[in-house]
Structures are given as structure tokens and as C-alpha cells.
Amino acid sequence: MFDGPHAPELSPAERRARLRLARSARIGPVLFHHALQHFGSARRACAEVAAAPEAEIAREEANLRRAGGQFLVIGDRAYPQALAAIPDAPPVLSAIGDLGLLARPALAMVGAREASLAGCRLAAELASGIGAAGFVVASGLARGIDAAAHSAALATGTVAVLAGGIDQIYPLQNARLHADIARGGLLLSEMPWGIPPVARSFPRRNRIVSGLSSGVVVIEAAARSGSMITARLAAEQGRDVFVLPGSPADPHYDGSNSLIHDGAILVRHANDILRALERPAIASQPLGESGRKRAEPGVAKVLAALGSVPTAVDELVRRCQVSAAAMAEVLLALELEGRLERHRGNRVSLI
Structure with a gap:
């Protein structure tokens, strides 16, 4: 609706008005888009509503520029095309890092915060494979699966979408990763500068993660989890949902396995995703299967110790x-x- 490779640039006045309208009290993404349709432009809308003052926008923009960032306003040519197409696309994004990543195809990777070592390992392998095929890896910079995917994709391109303001590091244990992505990837947030993340911000963040992407890969999702919310949003947005399966006896995979049961695409390796998206395959072996051959010499030792x-x-x-x-x-x-059965505290036992 707003974007396209041949779309005219927003006028400076209209762009500024969209910033003011987006930052106005009680105007979220849905109402923002309704206002544009009703009034025809943000300039006219700002004349009819209590729009955010220019000074407020100037302060936020100054903070963002000092951090090396900038605003992306819907209608800007740099605003990501896939995201602009969803009904509740964020009117404004704060961005720090490489905007060129937004012009490349992206895949989202999400999963458990309290992920197993094996889950993080698989997330890293899959992110590396996806990156080698030319995809940017998008995720939410949470601990666990998100962090593993971002870290593995730093060399090939990764986008982190934050639930709070772009200056808000959450969780604190990901402070270095936050800084690494700002330097070598891209940080995005729809929240104003200085706003800490709150519970309702995470589903809003998740719709951006899926909206940026051609599909969403789910690893270690419990039945009630943010990953399941992202998978639902992805399906509503017309994105493919890919899932790595797990043991039926492991509650960490209850959500993942239910997604497969309901029609999500089962993933063994990156090529399963690439084939579904009609992309060239890469040299790869199945996740788990490739590891099985390397791990066989150690199986006997582990079984003896367990x-x-x-x-x-x-x-x-x-x-x-x-x-x-x-x-x-x-x-x-x-x-x-x-x-094998997994227990709290990263402990395991034989069944």
C-alpha cells in the first residue's frame, strides 16, 4: 500500500507528520493506518488529532542519531517491503546498523528462552545454513534459541527486533550480542527511545519478526510460549511455518510437535526450508543425522555414564x-x- 521500488519519496512534511502521528497518545498501528486512509495524509490527520509535539520527535531523533541510528517511516523506500504489507505494520521503526539487510530475503528463527544445549546447537547450525543460502536471520534477541541464531548468523546477516526502545538492552546477558548486532547486523524497534519492554510489547515485537520474513522456523516451543504466538502470527500473515521436531515425551517440544500435527513443515536441515521456498539447495546433511555419524564413537561412553x-x-x-x-x-x-529424558538444571537421564 505504501511502499514499492518505484514509489515516490515522502515529502519531508508528510514524513514528519507520520512520525508525529505514530508517536501520538492512544494511536497504535491499526488506528494510524485508519487515520491515513480517512484523512488521506498524515498532515491532515495531525491537524485533527492531538499529535505528538515536534519537540518530542526532535528529542527522540537526536538520541537515535547519537547512537548511529535513524527512523524508518512507512512510505520510505528503505522500509522493508514484506513488513509494509501486513495490516498492522509499524508506522515507524528505529534502526541501528546495516539497512541493506532489509533488502535481502529473511527467515525468522524463534524458540525457547530456556533452551537445551542441543536446541541451541541445532539453532546455530540451521542459522549458518540459512545464512549460507543468502537469507538474513531475523529473531527477537531473547536468550536461548534467539541468541544462538543471531550469533551464528552475524557473519552472513542478522536482524534483531527489540520489544523495548532500541536503546533498551534486554535481557542484560545479551548486552554484547546487542552491541555486535548494532555493529555488524541490524537492530529494529517500533517502541520510542527509552521505553523499557513490558509484557504486551513482546507479541507486538513477534509480529514484526514474522512480518519481515518469508517464513518462521520454530525450535523447542512449549505449548504455551511466545514462539507459538509468533507461529500463529506468521500463519495469519501468510508466511510458511517450519518446525524442528522433538521427542513426544519432552514438554519443551509440545508446541513444536503440535504445529507439525496441524500442518507446519517438518524440518530436518536447511535444505528442507530452501526447497519449500524454491531456493537452491546447499551442501548439507540432516540436522541430528549429520551429528549422529560424528557422535557415534561417543554414544557407548554416554550410555555407560547415564x-x-x-x-x-x-x-x-x-x-x-x-x-x-x-x-x-x-x-x-x-x-x-x-x-533420553531432560530435567531442570540441564540434567538428563535414560528412559
Whole structure:
């Protein structure tokens, strides 16, 4: 509606009016778009509503520019095309980093905050494969699966969408990753500068993550989780939903497995996604299967060290004298075979 490669540039006056309208009290994305349709322009709308004062916009813009960022207003040529097409597209985005990433195809990756080591390993492998195929990896900069995907995709391109203002680092443990993405990827937020994230901000953030993307990849989603919200939003936006399956006995995968049951695309490796999106395949082996071959020499050691009593994964690594990566692959293979149970505190036992 607003964007396109041949769309005319917004006039400076209209662009400023859209910023003021978007930052007005009690005007969210849906009402913003209704106002544009009703009045024909943000300039006319601002004359009829209590629009945010120019001084407020100037302060926020100054803060953003000092951080090396800028506004993206819907209607700008740099505003991402896929996102502009959703009904509740954010009227304004704050951006810090490489705007060129928004011109490339993107895939979203989401999953558990309290992710297993194996889940994070799989997320990193998949993000690397997706990146090698030319996709930007989009996610929400949460801990767990999000962080693993962002970290693995830094070299090929990653976009992090924040639930609070673009200056708000959340969670604090991702402070370095936040800084790395600002330098080598792209940070985006629809929230004003200085606004901390609150519960209702996360679903709003999730619609942007999926809206930027051709599809959403779900890893380790519980039945009631933010990942399930993102998957639902993706389906409503007409995006494909891809899911890595897990053991039916593991509650961490209840949501993931239910998505597959309801028609989501089961993923074994990056090429499953690329084929679905009609993209060229990359040299790859199935996730889990490729690891199985490398992990086979360590399986006997792990089985000997495991029993019905939960054991810390770190202790298994020391006891079996294998790398953490090899241990993750062995445990994943056992889990997919239905022989392994996971417990709180990163502990595992044989079933």
C-alpha cells in the first residue's frame, strides 16, 4: 500500500507528520493506518488529532542519531517491503546498523528462552545454513534459541527486533550480542527511545519478526510460549511455518510437535526450508543425522555414564571426555530415539 521500488519519496512534511502521528497518545498501528486512509495524509490527520509535539520527535531523533541510528517511516523506500504489507505494520521503526539487510530475503528463527544445549546447537547450525543460502536471520534477541541464531548468523546477516526502545538492552546477558548486532547486523524497534519492554510489547515485537520474513522456523516451543504466538502470527500473515521436531515425551517440544500435527513443515536441515521456498539447495546433511555419524564413537561412553538418575550435562562431558558439541549431538540422537529424558538444571537421564 505504501511502499514499492518505484514509489515516490515522502515529502519531508508528510514524513514528519507520520512520525508525529505514530508517536501520538492512544494511536497504535491499526488506528494510524485508519487515520491515513480517512484523512488521506498524515498532515491532515495531525491537524485533527492531538499529535505528538515536534519537540518530542526532535528529542527522540537526536538520541537515535547519537547512537548511529535513524527512523524508518512507512512510505520510505528503505522500509522493508514484506513488513509494509501486513495490516498492522509499524508506522515507524528505529534502526541501528546495516539497512541493506532489509533488502535481502529473511527467515525468522524463534524458540525457547530456556533452551537445551542441543536446541541451541541445532539453532546455530540451521542459522549458518540459512545464512549460507543468502537469507538474513531475523529473531527477537531473547536468550536461548534467539541468541544462538543471531550469533551464528552475524557473519552472513542478522536482524534483531527489540520489544523495548532500541536503546533498551534486554535481557542484560545479551548486552554484547546487542552491541555486535548494532555493529555488524541490524537492530529494529517500533517502541520510542527509552521505553523499557513490558509484557504486551513482546507479541507486538513477534509480529514484526514474522512480518519481515518469508517464513518462521520454530525450535523447542512449549505449548504455551511466545514462539507459538509468533507461529500463529506468521500463519495469519501468510508466511510458511517450519518446525524442528522433538521427542513426544519432552514438554519443551509440545508446541513444536503440535504445529507439525496441524500442518507446519517438518524440518530436518536447511535444505528442507530452501526447497519449500524454491531456493537452491546447499551442501548439507540432516540436522541430528549429520551429528549422529560424528557422535557415534561417543554414544557407548554416554550410555555407560547415564542411568535413571538425572546427571548434569557438564558432568557427562567431563566423565566421558568428549567436547560439549559432541555431547549435544549424542544427547540429541538419544532424545530423538525416545531414550533420553531432560530435567531442570540441564540434567538428563535414560528412559
